[in-house]
Amino acid sequence: MSFQINGKVALVTGGAGGIGRCIVEALLENGIKGVVIADINEEQGTKVVSELSQKFNPTQILYQKTDVTVVESFEDAFKAAIQQFQHIDILFNNAGIVNENEWEKCVQVNLIGVINGMILATEKYLKDQKLGEEAVIVNTSSIASVTPELLIPTYNATKSAINAITRTYAESYYYNSTKIKVVAICPGVTETSIVNLAGVVRPGPDDSAERTLDGYPLQSPKFLADQVMKVVEKAPTGTIWIIEDTKPAYQYIYNDRKMSQYKV
Numbered sequence: 001m002s003f004q005i006n007g008k009v010a011l012v013t014g015g016a017g018g019i020g021r022c023i024v025e026a027l028l029e030n031g032i033k034g035v036v037i038a039d040i041n042e043e044q045g046t047k048v049v050s051e052l053s054q055k056f057n058p059t060q061i062l063y064q065k066t067d068v069t070v071v072e073s074f075e076d077a078f079k080a081a082i083q084q085f086q087h088i089d090i091l092f093n094n095a096g097i098v099n100e101n102e103w104e105k106c107v108q109v110n111l112i113g114v115i116n117g118m119i120l121a122t123e124k125y126l127k128d129q130k131l132g133e134e135a136v137i138v139n140t141s142s143i144a145s146v147t148p149e150l151l152i153p154t155y156n157a158t159k160s161a162i163n164a165i166t167r168t169y170a171e172s173y174y175y176n177s178t179k180i181k182v183v184a185i186c187p188g189v190t191e192t193s194i195v196n197l198a199g200v201v202r203p204g205p206d207d208s209a210e211r212t213l214d215g216y217p218l219q220s221p222k223f224l225a226d227q228v229m230k231v232v233e234k235a236p237t238g239t240i241w242i243i244e245d246t247k248p249a250y251q252y253i254y255n256d257r258k259m260s261q262y263k264v
């Protein structure tokens, strides 16, 4: 069954940043009725609303200052969506940071923030306040969830955990009562401010923090966001989608552990 973006309402965490902002714009291009930009950066959030209001109907775009690590703050963003647009149908759990020197903060934003969103959406807001028969959650993971990158171990761990939570809430045990499709996207290196890793990676055993993005294929956040729209509409629940190197999204398949032939 295909999900229709047209006429729905979405909440995008980290919606003032590179990927989130492009997701907001792609939603507006695809006929979304209303979108809430839920981001901790007020200056950037206000700026994005004013820029997008030049191109789209300003009444469709709402900025709500949100810290995803604080459940009350996250809940206020859902309440703002309902108050302004009457329903809520799509959650993008997209806010994320790289910070290996303050790794607890990385866990707070990337993992606790996503767990807060999952609980609020599946137990209350998307479950009870959707317009159509089905709602959608898109969790922003990373290729680092399946191919751990050196010098960012905590980041890799948070993104692997996002895949696990995605697959759990997609199970029919939850879906039968929530009617929420849950998917994850795993972007490859994408041109945003997050890829400026100066000062946020963990020096390796040889004291090197010199690894850079050189050599990694970079894609634009706009290309990524257009692929994400296809994932929202077409992907089955529980699926994980790699989007890297400006190539169409493809599904990452987990092996069945019972098929493994290796023995100690």
Ligand SMILES: NC(=O)C1=CN([C@@H]2O[C@H](COP(=O)(O)OP(=O)(O)OC[C@H]3O[C@@H](n4cnc5c(N)ncnc54)[C@H](O)[C@@H]3O)[C@@H](O)[C@H]2O)C=CC1
Pocket: 013, 014, 015, 016, 017, 018, 019, 020, 038, 039, 040, 041, 044, 066, 067, 068, 069, 094, 095, 096, 097, 109, 113, 140, 141, 142, 143, 186, 187, 188, 189, 190, 191, 192, 193, 194, 195
């Ligand atoms: N750019 C890349 O190469 C890749 C990014 N990702 C993921 O994509 C997502 C978006 O990242 P980018 O757009 O690249 O980074 P970005 O730094 O441009 O945007 C992140 C946004 O999240 C917001 N944010 C940070 N902490 C927050 C909090 N506590 N509550 C609410 N908002 C908060 C920031 O203010 C910012 O607007 C992240 O989850 C990131 O891990 C995944 C793979 C690759």
Ligand SMILES: CCCCCC(=O)/C=C/[C@H]1C=CC(=O)[C@@H]1CCCCCCC(=O)O
Pocket: 098, 141, 142, 143, 144, 147, 148, 149, 150, 151, 152, 187, 188, 189, 194, 195, 197, 201, 211, 212, 213
């Ligand atoms: C720490 C070394 C710098 C190089 C990697 C990098 O820049 C990481 C970027 C991360 C920013 C957000 C992400 O999700 C990116 C992870 C990229 C993982 C790359 C894995 C590549 C591979 O092995 O195929």
